[in-house]
Amino acid sequence: MGMGAFGFRRLHSNRERKRLMGVRVRFAPSPTGHVHIGNIRAALFNWLFARHEGGQFLLRVEDTDRERSTPEAIATLLDVMQWLGLAYDEEPLFQTSQEPSHCRAAARLLEENRAYRSAKDGEGEAIVFRIPWEAEQVPGVEVCGSAELAVHPDEPVEVRAEGLGYAGVSKKGKAVTGGVSCLAGFRDLEVSDGGGRCLLVLADVLDRVFAGDSLRVPGAVCLRFTRRAIAFTDLVKGRLSKPLDSMRDFVIVRSDGHPVFHLGNVCDDVTQGITHIIRGDDHVENTYRHLFLFHALGAEPPRYAHLPMIVNAAGKPYSKRDGDAFVGDFRDKGYLPEALFNYLALLGWNPGDAREKMDRAELVRAFALDRVQQSPARMDPRKLLNLNGQYMAEMDPGAFRAGARAVAASAPWGDRIDEALFGRVAALMQTRTKVYTDALGWGYFFVDTPEYDPKAVRSLLCRTGVAGALSALLESLCRVDFADVGALEQAVQAAAGAAGLEPGSLNQPLRAAVTGCTVGAGVFETLAVLGRKRTLARIPHALRLAGLVPATGEG
């Protein structure tokens, strides 16, 4: 509350802090294939969270896998995001452009002795990040108490700066060689043999070991140490932790000089000022490591929210190789982005009430990470189809027509579409359409002779009295106004009545005769759209097909 410069500075820094604390999230796909449903769902949750919080949603293209990253994959990624309405703020950051900065960070870590060079398998020297021995300085690291680990005496315990190597004991008493565990996992370590004699006290040799010495301790059966763990509170899973003795130092720069994912990812999160990381829970293991990296880089780690995976019909998580889960395929199959968006939002999240059909604004308003599910979800194509049908039924007729028209263009009859007629058909079919590709079945409106379903022809047209009634109907239809649905209905009912048929019982046979199939919009509306010419031509054609009147030259 002071005055003058001090007060002003305070105000300024508060504003500055507020700017820095505004929510900034990112979607960080690697463009190595088609974006699948699981990825895009993560993007969507990031987007919803950012919009709900009034924050920023950033895009980062993690294209450091130069072998497999392609410009095409980047293009489809952007395309699909735009289609789904996942607009990002600021310019996308391409990770490869950050490589110099990643390398500088690695150099600094090396200088500060937080990382070291290591040659392995004759691959040259990579830079490896060390889980710090002084781990307690890292927020989230806690002491769990003393721990004991049985080791197999046949294999020596190896102590090196890179970590502790030892063989565990399997249930059957065999030696199981694990990898090397980071030294930081074994505070106060004492190695002892079967007689309980202490073979080694780590503290006594620590300086030597970090200086490069490596020790082999044969005949050990027990490791006694103080266990430490790294913990964090996940916004969806709650408190998560992992003991350090189950971790190992990890490579941050390959021997070819290129930084690896862990370094790049963390550096970019720092430079982009990311406040919340929302990603698939296949990343929780990475988080434990990244927490150490953030600290070593002198940065505050972001909050984390790990989303459960979306699994396929077989119950397996979607992978980049699962072609069938490519988001773009849903567009091609005739789904509406709004519907897919809505459906995906409900996969692993719910608003806490019975609402399901929710538009974007509603989802943004309702979205909260604490209502995200902890268990994996399986995609249900039938529910998506149902939801899509709801959206289609309610959408703007002009938009529906345009969408259906685009799909119809790829039909065999797509090059013979009368636009005015198409408009009438679309209006007629909209409420009963589930996906745009349903329009592929509208061909009978646009071709001279539709394809007839033989079963329908047989079962409907061969009924007693039907052939006669249809022939009689042919006469009266010559005089009916086809624009008058009521008049059409009257004519059909009259023909049925005259033939001694139940009212309405001529409807399905008539439908089969003029459309070739058994389902569709109301038969009189269909007739009206079809028009007199095609109706009059098709009825006798169908009767001939059914063998009810003699063929007259044409097949």
Place this chain on the structure above:
RNA sequence: GUCCCCAUCGUCUAGUGGCCUAGGACAACGGGUUCUCAUCCCGUAAACAGGGGUUCGACUCCCCUUGGGGAUGCCA
């Protein structure tokens, strides 16, 4: 092997110790409305993985088992 995570109808889910005789949605099935289909309406079937605790009381808390997934890469 080790470590981490997860577990309610076929599927998505509600449920935060008594309101649960476990609710909803999609799908399924039956019925009604309608000329068919879709819509709409009514109804039926369908789940707390198993075992131990804790508690007066457990779907809810703890432990174990089982099952699933992830990590354990100089992939991201």
